[in-house]
Every structure is written in structure tokens, then in C-alpha cells.
Amino acid sequence: MPVPNTRFSELLQDIEPSTTTKTRASGGHTGIRDHLRTQAKFKDRYVTSFLSGSYARDSAIRPRSTSNGQERPDVDIIIVTNFSTDDHPDTVLKEVCKALEDGGDGYEVERINKRSVRVETWQAEMDIVPVASTWNGYMIPDRDTGTWKFTNPPVHTSWSSAQNTRFGGRFKPLVKLFKWWRRINPLTGRRPKGFVLEVLVGLHAPTGETHYGEAFAQLLENIYDAYGYHASIGQKPFIADPADGSNDILGKVSVAQWTEFIEKVRVYAGIARRAQDADDIEEATRQWRRVFGDRFKATATPAKASTYGGFAAAAPVAAGYTFPDAMAAPPAKPRGFA
Incomplete structure (x- = not known):
């Protein structure tokens, strides 16, 4: 005798990110994007930005709770820049890191990853990924290999x-x-x-x-x-x-x-x-x-x-x-x- 379908609907509602979590995520990524778009030494690099990952695809489940019981979503932010594949990936990621840290509204960077810069705030845990446009997608810098890789999150x-x-x-x-x-x-x-x-x-x-x-x-x-x-x-x-x-x-x-x-x-x-x-x-x-x-x-x-x-x-x-x-x-x- 199968369990009624409504029981699975109840579970789905329970594991959905809460309205509070989504609101905090929105505030977190909006703040990062606005900061890079207007930051004095980076605004000429900035072209546009968009979200990627499960948050963007609406396939995320409720985040794990932090040590203080708070649920912080994990958000991937793609920053389209005018860097070129001639620029060394390590240089690109370090420039993004500095741009995030600089200014009166600067952020504390958690770390520089292989292809992104990690920022953790009370609102969200965010990976900021710089890319360069190409005719059929985007190129992403990989500091481990020193090369650029093709990607197309959209x-x-x-x-x-x-x-x-x-x-x-x-x-x-x-x-x-x-x-x-x-x-x-x-x-x-x-x-x-x-x-x-x-x-x-x-x-x-x-x-x-x-x-x-x-x-x-x-x-x-x-x-x-x-x-x-x-x-x-x-x-x-x-x-x-x-x-x-x-x-x-x-x-x-x-x-x-x-x-x-x-x-x-x-x-x-x-x-x-x-x-x-x-x-x-x-x-x-x-x-x-x-x-x-x-x-x-x-x-x-x-x-x-x-x-x-x-x-x-x-x-x-x-x-x-x-x-x-x-x-x-x-x-x-x-x-x-x-």
C-alpha cells in the first residue's frame, strides 16, 4: 500500500530553502555584484554578471545549518569581465580578490579557490567566478593549470x-x-x-x-x-x-x-x-x-x-x-x- 503522494509533497516543502534564506541570498549576491560594478579600480573590468549553480536553477535544497544554527545558502556569481585569455589566471583571481576587499564597503575574502574567490557573509556563502566572453560561451581562469577553460553556465x-x-x-x-x-x-x-x-x-x-x-x-x-x-x-x-x-x-x-x-x-x-x-x-x-x-x-x-x-x-x-x-x-x- 503506497504512502500517499501528499507525504512526498510535505517533504518537498520541508526541504525547500525558506523565504528568509532566499531573501538573505538575494541581498548577499546583489551586494557583491553592485560592489564590483562600482568599485573604483575594477569597474572598467566589469561587463555584467549573472547567477549560476543550483540557486540559479532553482534546484537547491535547504542549506546545512552553521554552528550557530543559521542556514546560509551557497550562491555562485559569474562576473563577466574584459580580461582576455592572455591574462594569467592567478593574476585575474587576485585582482578580483583585491577589488572585493577594497573600499569602504569591502568584503573579507575567505580564500581564493582554483577558479573563484570565496566570500562568506551572514547572508550567504558566495563563490565569485570571473569569466571572459567568447563567441559560444565563456572562458574561466584556472589558477592550478595556468590556463583558461570553456564553460557555459546559462x-x-x-x-x-x-x-x-x-x-x-x-x-x-x-x-x-x-x-x-x-x-x-x-x-x-x-x-x-x-x-x-x-x-x-x-x-x-x-x-x-x-x-x-x-x-x-x-x-x-x-x-x-x-x-x-x-x-x-x-x-x-x-x-x-x-x-x-x-x-x-x-x-x-x-x-x-x-x-x-x-x-x-x-x-x-x-x-x-x-x-x-x-x-x-x-x-x-x-x-x-x-x-x-x-x-x-x-x-x-x-x-x-x-x-x-x-x-x-x-x-x-x-x-x-x-x-x-x-x-x-x-x-x-x-x-x-x-
Whole structure:
């Protein structure tokens, strides 16, 4: 006896970033963008700016609480500049860092990352990413390699929006359920996460299923069916980036991380299936709480089910995946704890 769909709608409402969180995020990124746009020594570098990442795609879940109990969203800010690829990436990122720190309304920079500058305020945790325009996208400076890499964040945003349309408005809620499952059932390493999870939903979500529980169970089953065998022999696939078919979105995911993730998918696909096949709601609820944790309510309460509704058919996406001919050797050990 499946758990009513409204119970999944309740969970979705609960894991949604709060209005306060969204308001703080808006104030945080607006302040950063205005500062760089008007900063005396940087305003001639500044062309425009836009948001990227899950915040921009509306696929974010509620942030983890800080040590003082505050929820601070993670926001990616793209700053389009007139730097050129002839400029050294380290020089570019240091200039952005200085521009953020200078002035009466300057910010305290947390650190300079590989491709961004990190600023943490009471409102949000923000990665400021300088880019240079090119004819088909943007170039992003990589200080580790000293080179510029192609990127096109707006395509990710439009791709996600198109998927949501194809799913009748239910793609992003399913992505949020997938991200929540990933968070409360942690792996040894930090990856895969974020946009990789979104693409997996786009590739493997079921079609024509109106119940979120069944949709989620089938999603996990489909992912394992697609990758389980190859993961068992130490291989991970090439999964094309929707913004650049030559880019593998699993490029930063190690074989060890991928195989651990696929094993976790296998285990929880079984639990989700037991939840769907349970003879009574109490047992089904117990199994779903193993999948989604304590925020999945143990007793039914009224919910605005119309907020998320059923789950409609999804059309195939452009991204695809292939496996290499040679076996991939796993690293000596997985990355550290998230």
C-alpha cells in the first residue's frame, strides 16, 4: 500500500530553502555584484554578471545549518569581465580578490579557490567566478593549470528549465528529493553531487509515473541498471555535459567515489522498492524514513499537494554516456569526508 503522494509533497516543502534564506541570498549576491560594478579600480573590468549553480536553477535544497544554527545558502556569481585569455589566471583571481576587499564597503575574502574567490557573509556563502566572453560561451581562469577553460553556465540553467517543462513541472522537485537522499545518506567522498545528480535525473527518471515514491524507486533502479555492472568491474562512464558534449560531467568524480555511489544507489533502490511494495502504510512509511530520514513524516498531516502534484512523462535528454574500452584503475584511497 503506497504512502500517499501528499507525504512526498510535505517533504518537498520541508526541504525547500525558506523565504528568509532566499531573501538573505538575494541581498548577499546583489551586494557583491553592485560592489564590483562600482568599485573604483575594477569597474572598467566589469561587463555584467549573472547567477549560476543550483540557486540559479532553482534546484537547491535547504542549506546545512552553521554552528550557530543559521542556514546560509551557497550562491555562485559569474562576473563577466574584459580580461582576455592572455591574462594569467592567478593574476585575474587576485585582482578580483583585491577589488572585493577594497573600499569602504569591502568584503573579507575567505580564500581564493582554483577558479573563484570565496566570500562568506551572514547572508550567504558566495563563490565569485570571473569569466571572459567568447563567441559560444565563456572562458574561466584556472589558477592550478595556468590556463583558461570553456564553460557555459546559462546553458545548464536553460537545460534544467527545459527538463522541468518536459516533466510537467516535476523535474526540479525530483532533483531535490535526489539531493536530499544524497545528503542524509553520506558517502566517503564529496562527489558526485550537484549538477551531476540533476543530469542523472534527466537521463534516468521514469516516464508516465504520477506517484513520487514510485518515481524515486524507479529512478534508483534505472541508475543501477545503467551503471551497476561496469561499476562492479571498476569502470565509470563518460556522461556528456549538456552544455558541451565533449566534457564529461564525471571528470572530477574518481572511480572509487563513483563505485561507492552506485553501491549506495543499489542498496536504497531495494529499500525504496520495499517501501512501495509494503502491505501497510506504517511499514511503507518506516522504509521511506530509512530513505529520506526523519523529515519524512511518520504520520500524515495536511499538505498543499498541488504545489508539486504528480509526476509526468519525461522526454529523453541530449546528454548521453559511453564506457571506455579499458578498465579504469581506482585510486589508492577515496577522498576525505564531506
